[in-house]
Amino acid sequence: MVTAGLGTMDRPGAEQVEVREAALREAWSAWPGVASGRHVPPPIKADVRSLSFWYGKVQAVKNVSIPIADRRVTALIGPSGCGKTTLLRCFNRMHDLYRNTRYEGQIVLHPSGTDIIDRGVNPIEMRMRIGMVFQKPNPFPKSIFENVAFGLRMKGFRGRSEIADRVEAAIRAAALWDEVSDRLRKPAYDLSGGQQQRLCIARALATEPEMVLFDEPTSALDPVATARIEELVQSLKERVTVLIVTHNMQQAGRVSDFTAFMYLGEMVEFDRTEKVFQNPGKQLTEQYISGRFG
Amino acid sequence: MVQPRDAAQAAKPVERSVPRADAAASMRFRRAVVDRAMQGVLGLAAASSIAVTLGIVYILISESVPFFRAVGLKTFLTDTMWTPQFAVPRYGIVPLLMGTLVTTMVALAVALPAGSIIAIWLSEFAPARLRETVKPVLELLAAVPTVVYGYFALLFVTPLLQRLWPDLPTFNMLGAGLVMGIMIIPYVSSLSEDAMRAVPMLLREGSFAVGGNKIVTATRVVFPAALSGIAAAYVLGISRAVGETMIVAVAAGQQPLILDPARPLDAMNPGQPGATITAFIVSVSLGDVQHGEIGYQAIFAAGLTLFVATLGFNVAGYLLRKRFRQAY
Structure with a gap:
């Protein structure tokens, strides 16, 4: 079993740890509300600093800064067109696939300190470290096994038994093993929508990413399948950092530890989820949460 | 002016002159009439294509029945010679079928890989503007008259091949097949590209x-996802190759293969002259065969064979499409 390996990274030396911890303290100091009182914030996994993003001349993300806590679930909420999905897709440089797009600012990935959107960073390497699950299940036209093995093969794994072990671990982590263990060679399209989405989660987990992005992962699923995915998302945070975009505020409330509310490309409020939902600091947030617009 | 076929417009003037309920009823009636008439016209148009197909099948079968009475189905399928013009004519379809098979294989060996690679490039790599210029240019290949391709094979490609193999005969299936493959590329690439872009x-x-x-995304994800459409493109390519006439008639030499039962694989060598089913049919139509005699009826038997073969490919294509159809 390689489950233990999921979400772990190379161990830095002691002096580096000290420097990084200082950096973390400094990063959270920008968010005094989050760190105040009895709440001890976890280390920061990814630090979004003054990020802006343009589609051509249209600015979709405006000078956004958010800390993404390590091995916690952070939710991005906001009305349609507020830029939350655009922001999410900056994390794995998905926008690079399209012409005429432009990033500005930084997304620093800890502990390596890599700036994700730096031009010198290879987006393909970044995507192996940061997985993604999409709005609709999008399994490849391959067998269940090959769907999960796809990323491993991209990452250069060759050994048959090693790949098989890792595929099994990922499918187990996605709570799908019991349903598919006897038909791994069957086409992924034979699965139900909810199973396909969990397969896509397994596919994203197989390469042992440090972080997984979820882009409204339950918008195409029925309530029962949705509940399973939500449960799964919460269990994932033991091993990976999760960033989830959702339209559904109840979902954000159920699954996330931190919530960022976005509106018209700007980040309006970021805080612990219970704070955002019970006692929002901004009027706009309160109006959105209570369903007065959006 | 009021267009007679547009019921809504035609009814408008009436509406002012008569009481409302009547006007509405009359308009409904007119609409119903026009509706039925249009359905009839469209139905006839659709039926005419079926009627033509049925007519062709009827002619093919009715004209080949006397042939099969005289020659016998078993001889037709098992005799190793096709010599209708000889004093003692023999009617074995296998040499012609082999000719068709060999030229088709050569053509497909060119068209399927080239067409697929071009489709992948057009769909996944070419910038949009370049694609919009390359695609129509490529489709021009299919618009060149096939007789031109025939002479291109005979006068350009074969001499080129003869530099590599000096003992290659002037009329050969290799040159004809290669050129046929070039002709088929756009059929394969265009449809395959459409299928891939629909992913x-x-x-x-x-x-x-x-x-x-x-590269990985194009070849291991998009290509397999588009397989049902690509299979349809391949089947169309195969059908074109099997049915192609002028290129093989001009460049492959219209001389039926000689089958040696001791060395059956010799017939598979494309570096020799050969006649395909289509090439035989066209050669007979140019000659001095009398209507009603057996040599004349032989072309219908050959045509029927071709029809059955293409029908088989189309059914196979249909099944492939069904098998690989993806619900994205």
Whole structure:
């Protein structure tokens, strides 16, 4: 079993740890509300600093800064067109696939300190470290096994038994093993929508990413399948950092530890989820949460 | 002026002159009439294509029945010679079928790989503007008259091949097949590209999201996802190759293969002259065969064979499409 390996990274030396911890303290100091009182914030996994993003001349993300806590679930909420999905897709440089797009600012990935959107960073390497699950299940036209093995093969794994072990671990982590263990060679399209989405989660987990992005992962699923995915998302945070975009505020409330509310490309409020939902600091947030617009 | 076929417009003047309920009823009536008439016209148009097909099948079968009475189905399928013009004519279809098979294989060996690679490039790599210029230019290949291709094979490609193999005969199936393959490329590439471009972006993003690069995404995700459409493109290519007439008639030499039962594989050598079913049919139509005699009826038997073969390919294509159809 390689489950233990999921979400772990190379161990830095002691002096580096000290420097990084200082950096973390400094990063959270920008968010005094989050760190105040009895709440001890976890280390920061990814630090979004003054990020802006343009589609051509249209600015979709405006000078956004958010800390993404390590091995916690952070939710991005906001009305349609507020830029939350655009922001999410900056994390794995998905926008690079399209012409005429432009990033500005930084997304620093800890502990390596890599700036994700730096031009010198290879987006393909970044995507192996940061997985993604999409709005609709999008399994490849391959067998269940090959769907999960796809990323491993991209990452250069060759050994048959090693790949098989890792595929099994990922499918187990996605709570799908019991349903598919006897038909791994069957086409992924034979699965139900909810199973396909969990397969896509397994596919994203197989390469042992440090972080997984979820882009409204339950918008195409029925309530029962949705509940399973939500449960799964919460269990994932033991091993990976999760960033989830959702339209559904109840979902954000159920699954996330931190919530960022976005509106018209700007980040309006970021805080612990219970704070955002019970006692929002901004009027706009309160109006959105209570369903007065959006 | 009021267009007579447009019921809504035609009814408008009436509406002012008569009481409302009547006007509405009359308009409904007119609409119903026009509706039925249009249905009839469209139905006839659709039926005419079926009627033509049925007519062709009827002629093929009715004209080949006397042939099969005289020659016998078993001889037709098992005799190793096709010599209708000889004093003692023999009617074995296998040499012609082999000719068709060999030229088709050569053509497909060119058209399927080239067409697929071009489709992948056009769909996944070419910038939009370049694609919009390359695609119509490529489709021009299919618009060149096939007789031109025939002479291109005979006068350009074969001499080129003869530099490599000096003992290649002037009329040979290799040159004809290669040129036929070039002709078929746009059929394969154009339809395959359409199928690949219909694959949703979401699937490509899924591949990129786990670290796939462009080549991997194109060949291992998009291509298999579009397989049902690509299979349809291949089947169309095969049908074109099997049915192609002028190129093989001009460049392959209209001389039926000689089958040696001791060395059956010799017939598979494309570096020799050969006649295909289509080439035989066209050669007979130019000659001095009398209507009603057996040599004349032989072309219908040959045509029927061709029809059955293409029908088989189309059914296979249909089954393939069904088998590989993806619900994205």
